Amino acid sequence: xxxxxxxxxxFKYLKIGIFHSLYNFNIVIMYRLFIILVFYALNSFGQNxxxxxxxxxxxxxxxxxxxxxxxxxxxxxxxxxxDSTIVFIKNQKDLMLFExxxxxxxxxxxxxxxxxxxxxxxxxxxxxxxxIDYILYYNTxxxxxxxxxxxxxxxxxxxxxxxxxxxxxxxxxxxxxxQQIFFKLNVGGRKLHIPLSLKLENTxxxxxxNKNMFLGGYYGTLIVITLLSFYLAYILREKVFLxxxxxxxFLSITQMxxxxxxxxxxxxxxxxxxxxxxxxxxxxxxxxxxAFAESFISKKxxxxxxxxxxxxxMLIPTGIxxxxxxxxxxxxxxxxxxxxxxxxxxxxxxxxxxxxLINKFKSARIFVLALVLxxxxxxxxxxxxxxxxxxxxxxxxxxxxxxxxxxxxLSIALLDRLKIFKEExxxxxxxxxxxxxxxNQIKERINTELxxxxxxxxxxxxxxxxxxxxxxxxxxxxxxxxxAQDLHDGMGSxxxxxxxxxxSLDLSNxxxxxxxxxxxxxxxxxxxxxxxxxxxxxxxxxxSSMEHFGLKITLESLIEKINSNGETNFTxxxxxxxxxxxxxxxxxxxRIVLELVNNIIKHAKAKEASIQLILENNLLIxxxxxxxxxxxxxxxxxxxxxxxxxxxRTEAMNGKINIDSKESKGTTIIIEIPIYPxxxxx
Numbered sequence: 001x002x003x004x005x006x007x008x009x010x011f012k013y014l015k016i017g018i019f020h021s022l023y024n025f026n027i028v029i030m031y032r033l034f035i036i037l038v039f040y041a042l043n044s045f046g047q048n049x050x051x052x053x054x055x056x057x058x059x060x061x062x063x064x065x066x067x068x069x070x071x072x073x074x075x076x077x078x079x080x081x082x083d084s085t086i087v088f089i090k091n092q093k094d095l096m097l098f099e100x101x102x103x104x105x106x107x108x109x110x111x112x113x114x115x116x117x118x119x120x121x122x123x124x125x126x127x128x129x130x131x132i133d134y135i136l137y138y139n140t141x142x143x144x145x146x147x148x149x150x151x152x153x154x155x156x157x158x159x160x161x162x163x164x165x166x167x168x169x170x171x172x173x174x175x176x177x178x179q180q181i182f183f184k185l186n187v188g189g190r191k192l193h194i195p196l197s198l199k200l201e202n203t204x205x206x207x208x209x210n211k212n213m214f215l216g217g218y219y220g221t222l223i224v225i226t227l228l229s230f231y232l233a234y235i236l237r238e239k240v241f242l243x244x245x246x247x248x249x250f251l252s253i254t255q256m257x258x259x260x261x262x263x264x265x266x267x268x269x270x271x272x273x274x275x276x277x278x279x280x281x282x283x284x285x286x287x288x289x290x291a292f293a294e295s296f297i298s299k300k301x302x303x304x305x306x307x308x309x310x311x312x313x314m315l316i317p318t319g320i321x322x323x324x325x326x327x328x329x330x331x332x333x334x335x336x337x338x339x340x341x342x343x344x345x346x347x348x349x350x351x352x353x354x355x356x357l358i359n360k361f362k363s364a365r366i367f368v369l370a371l372v373l374x375x376x377x378x379x380x381x382x383x384x385x386x387x388x389x390x391x392x393x394x395x396x397x398x399x400x401x402x403x404x405x406x407x408x409x410l411s412i413a414l415l416d417r418l419k420i421f422k423e424e425x426x427x428x429x430x431x432x433x434x435x436x437x438x439x440n441q442i443k444e445r446i447n448t449e450l451x452x453x454x455x456x457x458x459x460x461x462x463x464x465x466x467x468x469x470x471x472x473x474x475x476x477x478x479x480x481x482x483x484a485q486d487l488h489d490g491m492g493s494x495x496x497x498x499x500x501x502x503x504s505l506d507l508s509n510x511x512x513x514x515x516x517x518x519x520x521x522x523x524x525x526x527x528x529x530x531x532x533x534x535x536x537x538x539x540x541x542x543x544s545s546m547e548h549f550g551l552k553i554t555l556e557s558l559i560e561k562i563n564s565n566g567e568t569n570f571t572x573x574x575x576x577x578x579x580x581x582x583x584x585x586x587x588x589x590x591r592i593v594l595e596l597v598n599n600i601i602k603h604a605k606a607k608e609a610s611i612q613l614i615l616e617n618n619l620l621i622x623x624x625x626x627x628x629x630x631x632x633x634x635x636x637x638x639x640x641x642x643x644x645x646x647x648x649r650t651e652a653m654n655g656k657i658n659i660d661s662k663e664s665k666g667t668t669i670i671i672e673i674p675i676y677p678x679x680x681x682x
Contacts, residue, residue, distance in 0.1 A: 049112040050198070052121055052173060058199040058207070061125075062094035065109050065196065069098075072105035077136075077182055080108065081143040096194035107192060109183040115173035123171040124204040125181065128195040128392040130166055130260025131278065136184035137169055141177070153275045157268030164208075165260030166392075171198075188332055195392055211395075215259060218400050222252040225411050236418075243292040244414055248407060250285035255403070257281055258394035276324045279334050283321035286345055290314050293349050296417065301361045306352060313348060316341055346375050362420050366413035373406040465651070551586040552577045552613075555593055559611060562597060568606050568626075570597065576615040581675060588649045589613070589622060589673075595642050596624040596669065604628025604667065615675065622671040633661045646671075 050064045066088035068075075080086055088110050098107060115121055127135065134152035138145055151160045151167055162168040173179065185192060199207065229245030232238075256262040257278040267273055294302070294310045320341070324334040353368040377399050384393040393399065552574045559572040580586075593611060600609045606628030614621045643659075646669075650657045655673035 049114045049178075052113060052115045052117060052123075054117050056117075056121070056200065057203045058197060060094045061111055061196040061198055062091055062096055065091045065096055065111050067091055067096065067110070068108040069103045070106050070108065074106065075108065077138045077140075077145065077184075080110075080182060081140060096192075096196065098192040098194075100189060100191055103192070104189060105186060107185045109185065109194065109196075111181040111196070113171065113173065113179050113181065113198070115175060115177045118175050120175065121173040122201040123173060124199050124201055125169040125171055126197050126199070126204070127167040127169075127183070128197060128395070129193050130263060131187070131258070132167075132185055132192070133187050133275065134185070135167055136182075137167070138182040139169070139171065140180045140182065146179070153263075153271050155271055157263055157271075163264065165264045170201075188328060190332060190335060193393065214397060214400065215261070215395070218404050219252060219256065219261075221404055222248055222255070222407060225407055226252060229411070229414075240292065240295040240414065240417075243288060243295050244410065247285060247288040247292050250281055250288055251407070254278065254281040254285050255394075255400075259392075275328070276331055279324040279331060279338055280321050282338060282342075283317040283324065283334075286317040286342070287314050287321070289349075290317075290345070293352070296363070296367065296414070297352075297356060298361065298363070298421070301356055301359060309348065309352075313345060317345075343375075343378055346371060346378060350375065363413065363417035366409055366416050370406050370409035370413055373402050373409060377402040377406065462651075550577075550580050551589060554590060555611070555613065558593070558597075562601075566601055568601055568604070568609050570600075571608075571610045572612075573610065574613045577613060581615075581620070585620070585653060585673065585675070588653055589620070592622065592646050592649055592671065593624075595646050599642050600624070600626045600628065604630075606666070618675045620673045620675050622673070624669045625666065627666045630661045630663050630665045630667050632663060633659050
């Protein structure tokens with residue numbers, strides 16, 4: 001579609017010369033033909049014009065360009081237009097590429113464009129590199145400047161003719177029109193990458209729309225990943241998500257700087273900052289990437305040497321970021337170091353990832369794959385930059401796709417790490433739960449054993465206490481028996497002797513008045529009452545009928561005697577107690593009944609009361625009921641001396657007591673005492 005050919009005017013004169021030579025074979029015509037042929041030959045070797053034909057849509061201009069390297073400001077555009085001795089060198093590749101050291105100051109580029117169409121052509125010339133310090137643009141026709149522009153990083157973005165991320169120049173070609181385009185470029189001695197393309201206006205709009213859509217999707221993906229990472233960092237409160245979010249943020253800004261989007265929208269009026277922004281944000285993103293890598297590795301796997309290596313690696317991009325802000329010369333050094341340090345960083349991270357992958361750190365599997373893609377993107381950019389590839393190496397679709405895939409894999413690696421850590425945490429929790437369950441089982445077993453021991457000791461203690469109580473009651477009964485015996489034998493005999501002596505007095509022969517006789521008679525009656533009271537006390541302390549007749553007759557006799565002297569009517573019912581039981585139990589039952597009867601008489605104010613004693617299946621049940629005033633009773637609370645005495649005697653016989661009493665509802669007391677045939681309490 002595009003060929004390097006002579007001018008359109010040359011073809012016109014060539015046809016005229018041939019036509020006249022057919023009719024005029026004179027020397028003049030032959031001479032003219034010779035001149036035309038020489039002119040044709042010269043144009044064939046020296047002409048490098050881009051022909052615009054009807055089917056033209058777009059073209060990369062590398063091979064159609066000629067260039068000139070000169071010292072700073074040696075030539076002006078006027079010099080180049082007037083001085084025909086200035087030689088431009090033809091470029092051989094699709095890309096204008098100048099390595100460091102190939103030039104010092106100015107690089108001039110010339111492109112000749114011829115419109116062979118019969119219609120006007122609206123073209124767009126794009127310089128697909130937003131990182132050039134300054135760009136002088138001239139559009140000339142017939143050695144006259146018809147358009148010019150000065151832009152680049154040294155000037156505000158608003159100086160451009162068209163506010164686009166890359167420098168754009170509109171070219172209007174009329175039919176049979178010829179224009180020469182000149183560029184004067186400089187990037188301070190660094191590698192100069194000049195991807196030039198010429199497109200029809202409609203073609204440019206369509207291609208730039210597609211490119212913008214691709215870049216928009218790319219930046220949108222990075223922004224979504226960044227926002228989600230910040231959200232996960234906030235929700236999970238994990239440092240690794242915050243560092244990854246910061247890495248994605250600075251990587252997004254770096255990519256926008258490389259594509260010119262940041263200069264176009266973020267800081268269009270700060271050209272000095274724009275010159276340093278790429279290097280600065282790229283260095284910051286490397287620092288955060290290293291911190292993210294350190295945080296990504298589990299504390300269980302990371303070693304002190306790896307930590308030191310990562311921390312030392314952070315110092316270099318930190319120095320690069322600071323150096324990039326110190327001035328143009330420092331910026332050149334920072335860029336030189338940065339582009340050589342990036343492969344080292346990726347190699348270091350990949351090596352660490354492989355080591356952890358070998359050590360079975362599962363989270364490193366996708367992380368290593370993402371690093372491999374990062375290295376591939378760097379390799380592709382390096383290959384494009386030296387192979388003459390005509391597109392911008394930083395915004396090439398393949399490079400952008402690989403970088404985007406790398407970011408997505410890193411986010412997946414992070415989620416995979418979260419999933420693995422969660423599973424490990426769940427396993428640890430399950431193990432801890434199992435250990436806790438085992439500990440609880442051990443504790444329960446120990447507690448059970450302790451409870452059994454305590455219960456056994458409590459039973460032993462209770463048995464000892466009951467034994468002590470029985471011993472006390474036994475001693476008390478023995479003492480009662482002794483006192484009763486002493487009273488009966490001592491005081492009883494003494495009172496009987498006193499009675500006999502008093503009766504032996506012969507008062508008939510003595511002159512005793514009626515008053516003295518009454519006193520004498522009272523003395524005899526008092527002696528009788530003392531004897532009676534002494535017998536009662538002695539009988540209560542140790543009833544003689546207990547030994548001779550047993551508990552049943554003794555209790556019946558007691559109730560009968562109480563009914564003869566008291567206001568409360570007692571009934572006594574005794575069942576299955578014909579045979580004699582253990583004497584100590586009988587004594588305790590007798591004392592309990594005495595205490596119950598005494599409480600009813602003194603406190604209950606009852607009209608009717610009953611005492612029931614039943615022996616059934618080796619269980620002796622004593623029940624006392626009355627219709628008295630009752631009292632508020634709280635279980636296990638024995639405040640009165642009488643109730644405490646009853647409770648103590650019951651416990652001494654291994655029995656149970658139950659009291660049911662309410663005010664104005666009477667009282668019921670039930671006592672249960674086990675009777676063991678072979679057990680003795682004395």
